Amino acid sequence: MRNEMIGAVVRRAMEHPEFRKRLIESPQEALESHGFALEDAEMAEIEKIRSSLGGDASGDVEQQLVTIAEHYGVHPRA
DSSP states (O other): OHHHHHHHHHHHHHHOHHHHHHHHHOHHHHHHHTTOOOOHHHHHHHHHHHHHHOSOOSHHHHHHHHHHHHHTTOOOOO
């Protein structure tokens, strides 16, 4: 279940640049506003992912998200 929730967050970040920006700036607020209710372990993983992405929304971040998504079993849409 953990990978599915994290995968869903990563997919949303890939598909919605505004959500991705908010997730980087304020993860708890972004997640709550999109209806995600994550447990502490999931939030810790999201925080780890967030810190690895950095602060900009460049194409490099999008490629990083694809790699992360694949790690969690999410297959990015073509």
